[in-house]
Amino acid sequence: MVDTRLCGKSDGLATPYPVVGHLVDSAVVCGSVWDRVLAEGQRSRVVEALGVGVSEARRIVMFWAGLHDLGKIIPSFQGMLLKARPAHSGFLSEAAYAHDRWADSTVGRIRHESATHAALPQLLARLGYPAAGGRPAKLLALQVAQILGGHHGRYPSDNDPRDLRNPCARMPELGSGAWAEQRQQHAEALYEVLGRPAVPNACAMSPTTAVVIAGMVIVSDWLASQEHVIEAQQKEIEAQADYGSPTSLRGHARRMGRVAPVLVEDAGLGGAGFRTGGFSELFPDIRSPYSLQLSVAHGLSGTRLRGPGVLLVTAPTGEGKTETALYAASLLGAACGGRGLLFALPTQATANQMYGRLVEFAGRNLLDPAQLTLLHGAADLYAPYARPQSDDAVDAPEPRVVSDCEPGAEWDGRVSVEAGRWLRGRGRGILAPLAVGTVDQALMAVLPLRRNALRHFGLSGKTVVIDEAHAYDAYTHALLLRLLEWLGALGVPVVLLSATLTGDIARGLVRSYLTGADPSSASRQVPVPAYPGWVYASARDDLVLGPDEPVRSERGRKLAVMVRRVAHTYEPDRAGGRLAAVLDALDGVISGGGCAAVICTTVAEAQQTYAALRDHCRARFGAGYLGWDDCSAEDDQRQDAAAGPRLRLLHARFPAGRRAGLTREAERWFGRTDKLGVRRPTGPRGAVLVATQVIEQSLDLDFDLVVSDLAPMAMLLQRAGRVWRHREPSPSRPAWADVPRLVVLAPAGEDGDLSVPGSWGDVYQHSLLQRTLELLERRAGRPVTVPDDVQALVDGVYAEEFVSVAPEKLMERDFRRLADDMARGALAEMVALPSPHRVTSLHSLTTSDADEELVRTRLGAESVQVLPVFENEDGRWLDEAYSVALPESGRGGAGRFTVAEVRELLSCVVPLAHGPWRAACGPAHDPPADWGREPRLARIVLLPQRVTGGEVVGAALGEYQITYDHALGLITRRTA
Incomplete structure (x- = not known):
């Protein structure tokens, strides 16, 4: 009989919960995960891999899920719990296990999942799982042990084959004698409760089947480990004198069987099926x-x-x-x-x-x-x-009511898609x-x-x-x-x-x-x-x-493309300079209305362009000019009465909350005219949106004209998709916008050749810029027919037989591009998981020899979350009007931050690329001490700002000054 004094759960509980209870709970919950979460295709793959029927495969996986915490039956784990809870020393009789010296400090400590991994192969072998024949890594018992040994997130390395015979010989920390006997008793008790699941007719599973089962085990463990679930079971256990007997454990499983489907539904798991029909x-x-x-x-x-x-x-x-x-x-x-x-x-x-x-x-x-x-x-x-x-x-728990009703019994027929708290948890x-x-x-x-x-x-x-x-x-x-x-x-x-x-x-x-x-x-x-x-x-x-007949494009049009080589300067009087070219391209908007976008390569250049346009409009229209920053964007009547175009700036270096507001405003002015709330500027007062690449993908915006810095062909064509994007209902176009038009500004040196600005860094590969520029200029002003010309232009940029007017420069740039692509591809190969058919051990799926700093989804400078903080003699504030104080601690219990407070603070945070400025940060840039208890606030860097003479003076960090401006966003200037 299992010893119910062995503790499986104790955190947050008034009394410890037996290991066997948690094993049964996890197994039964896994059955509901199988029934209600697993897709038919997933289920079929598991059944095929195990070589048994559907119902038998379900019981096998339930059995495995229940065994995941068997490794808690070891001296160090039980001793650790008793040390933390001396009031419950009677929960485990020291005398019963004294010969294993569980309380002796000389006994080594191992993590309980490692103990599961080591002890399980022998226990499965005793139940009939093959223990010989073929490579050890191919033995199912060892693979199951690796799956369960990874239930805390990292798969352990392969078992030693000796674990099939006597794991204590290699790992004495498991505990022999009564400890080994109780591990076997618990495994056999679970085996009986589940109706003695069959031994699979398989040597081993494919890695893709194994990882699906591993995911099921983790989810089942999490659902069964919720405090309210355990507390409900404890009340039933306390009323039983014979708890631990086969009869009592079967009753325990039946109770959990009624609750488990509700747990799955309450967590928000399950499937999503769509109705069928025509488009x-x-x-x-x-x-x-x-x-x-x-x-x-x-x-x-x-x-x-x-x-x-x-x-x-x-x-x-x-x-x-x-x-x-x-x-x-x-x-x-x-x-x-x-x-x-x-x-x-x-x-x-x-x-x-x-x-x-x-x-x-x-x-x-x-x-x-x-x-x-x-x-x-x-x-x-x-x-x-x-x-x-x-x-x-x-960290407040979400209250849940667990009942014996069937999931969906109280559903009123309305389809809901709101995510609950359980799924909003990290990683879920x-x-x-x-x-x-x-x-x-x-x-x-x-x-x-x-x-x-x-x-x-x-x-x-x-x-x-x-x-x-x-x-x-x-x-x-x-x-x-x-x-x-x-x-x-x-x-x-x-x-x-x-x-x-x-x-x-x-x-x-x-x-x-x-x-x-x-x-x-x-x-x-x-x-x-x-x-x-x-x-x-x-x-x-x-x-x-494929299509039975050619697909007709609904966006067929001829796009006028004007390419201008310009000096990359912002001097307003510089003929042939970038700013002069921008003003010339926007003359129709400034004079006669309409909507245009100016897409810049960097945030700093977008800020400069916006500021120069604002100064130009103020000089041209005088006191009658009213920009978007001068009043509420909702004040339409006042806006319409003003002179000159509305201006707005959008990039990634605004506080999150303000950027979201700016995006909504842009959608309001440039979105589809048939949507509620959209008010496209008409008449003589047009609108210009200055932005970075943030508007080129998926935002449903429409412009009469797009002015863009030179970019690779695919990106230019993507941006051109924002020109005359909306056809039905057709927005009102100004007289000057007779055709969809894209103006491309190519940076040129004094000799007129392509000269990529140093400020662009490695944003774009220079060889693609040269190829794109030459391909466009080769058209000699002929419009680009969309879609007919698109594929040829995109493919043409990468053509090996590309004939350049500057072959030496192109060859040098191509070599750099190809070398860079090869290096990036090699790095990805080094950090990525092996191809699924080359996986020989699950261990490789959560462990890598590569530097952990390299294991990321994208390359580039890591962003630092910074928070502009305005200081005066009265303290620190979140706004330059000194109206919202910087909270030193939260309003929750013990100074913890509430959900609302965290959200409010994060809405003020700005992402800033990591750079030399970060090394110059000191104690003045550290967040308040109480922020350290909230992970999303703990790593924020404060940027002190002061308002002097009506102007904001930013944070001086080494050779840089970083200033927050409401209209421009976060401005980084090098001072030396």
Whole structure:
């Protein structure tokens, strides 16, 4: 009989909870995870891997999940609990285990998950699991031990084969005698409670099956470990004199069986199924679907889809790719038994925008309620996603009511997508049935990071949509290729979207997915889709689908492209300078109204451009000029009566809250005219938005003209997609905007040749800039026909036979680009997980020989979270008006910060690239001491500011002065 004095849980509990209770709880909860969370495709793969029937596979996995904390039955763990809780010394009889000297300080200490890993193979072997034959790493008992030994996030190294016979010989810290006997008693008790699960008919599982099971184990453990769950079981245990007997444990399991489904539902787990129908049925607001949408809907409909596959869609911006992807995802998911969706985008801003669109789509088309999470580091700052502010402390538990009712019994029929607190916990968001976030959240699944099993588990039951598949450098692109391999191996359907993708990259993306699904398909020929167009390739057979007839573009137009070589200066009177060229290009807007965007390469240049435009307008229109910064943007009547164009600046170096407000304002002025709240500037007073690359992707903005710094061809064409983007209803265009127009400003030296400014650094590869410039100038003013010319231009930039007017310079720049790409690709290969078919041990999935500083999803200077703080004799303030004091501590218990306070502070934070300025920071830049108890506040760097003579004097840090300006954002100036 099991010894119920052995403690499994104690933190936060009035009395300790027996190990056996937690083992049974975890196993039963795992059964509900199997029933309600696992997608049909996932379940089938596990059943196939174990070589048994569905019900037997379910019991086997439940048994494994229950065994995860068996390693708590060791001297050091039990002794540690008794030392921390001397009042409960009677919970474990020292006499019963005295011969193992559990309280002796000379006995070594090991972590309980390591003990599970070491002790489990022998126990499984005694239950009939094979203990010989084949390589040790291929033995199922050792693989199961590695899965369970990784339930705290990192898979241990491979077991020693001797663990199958006598683990205590290698690891005496496990404890022999009564300790070993109790571990076996607990394993056998769980085995009996679950009806003696069969031994799988398999030597070992594939790594992709193993990681899914590992994720199930972690989730089951977390759900069963909630305090209110344990406390409810403890009340039942206290009333039983024979607790620990087979009869009592079966009763314990029955009680948990009634509660477990409720726990799964309360956590927000489960599946997300979409209703079926034609495109117009899923998107009733789209009265006339685009040709691309109809083509994909027709091509993928019917019974041709068999299991997972990859869909690649290429089309110009504005062709309805997002709706196409959502519709296709619903079909692909249904075809392979998927139960969820992840929509991955390049940036936080694009993810925020997509969140609202996914909420709308899901709310209309879900069959049952399902929770939706927003996945990125600042998600809780995005107002539509953030939960209502409260005075609850950050770490306050969410009260839950656990009943015996069936999940969904009280559902009123309304489809809800709001994410609850459990899924908002760190690292859990990807487990939601529906998720939208940055692509980094998916890419982390192919980096050797802790709790990778959760990412693999969260991804494996979903359809994954990756937008802007072209938008990454060689390093991140290499990680994307590896991610596609893993998604293929996991049987995850994938939709790839791009407006500008070279043919070679398109093939590489599809080939990586198919290779992951089946390594023998590496040589499989996959056609590149026409532009616009699409191609679908099945992961299970040779099925390849594409349009039955050419896809007609709804965005067909002739784009006037004007290329100007300019000196990279901001002197207003400098003929041939950048500022003069900007003013000349904007003359129509300034004089006759309309809407224009000026897209700059760096934040500093965007600030300079905006300031120069503001000065120019003030000088030209005098006292009658009124910029957006001079009154509320909502004061339309006053704005309309003023002279000159409205001006606004948008970049990443604004406080998070202000940047969100600026983005909403831009959408209000430049968004679709048929949407509520949009008021496009008309008449003689136009509007100019000066910005960086933050507006070129996914923001639904429309301009009469775009002026852009030189950038690689794909990015220029992406930006050009914001020119005359909206066709129906057609916005009112000024007389000067007779055609869609893009003006490209190419930086030139005194000799007129391309001269990339030093301030641009490595933002763009110089060889791509030269190739782009020459290709555009080669057209001699001929317009770019969209979409007909797009693919040739994008591919032409990378052509090996490119004929340059400056071949020596191009050769030098090409060598640098190719070397840089190779170095970045090699670095990605070094830090990424191995291809799924090359994994020989789960240990490699959470451990790497690479420097931990290199294990990231993107290269570049790390951002530091800084907080401008305004100081005067009365203290420190969050605003220059000295009206909001900097909180030294929170209003929660013991000075803890509330959720609302953390959100308010983070809305004032600005990301700033790490640099020499950081080394000059001292105690004056440290946050208050009480901030250290809140992880999201602890690493913030304060930037003291003072208002002197009406001007803000920023923080002096070494050779730099960093100043916050309400209109310009954070300004960094080198003073020496």
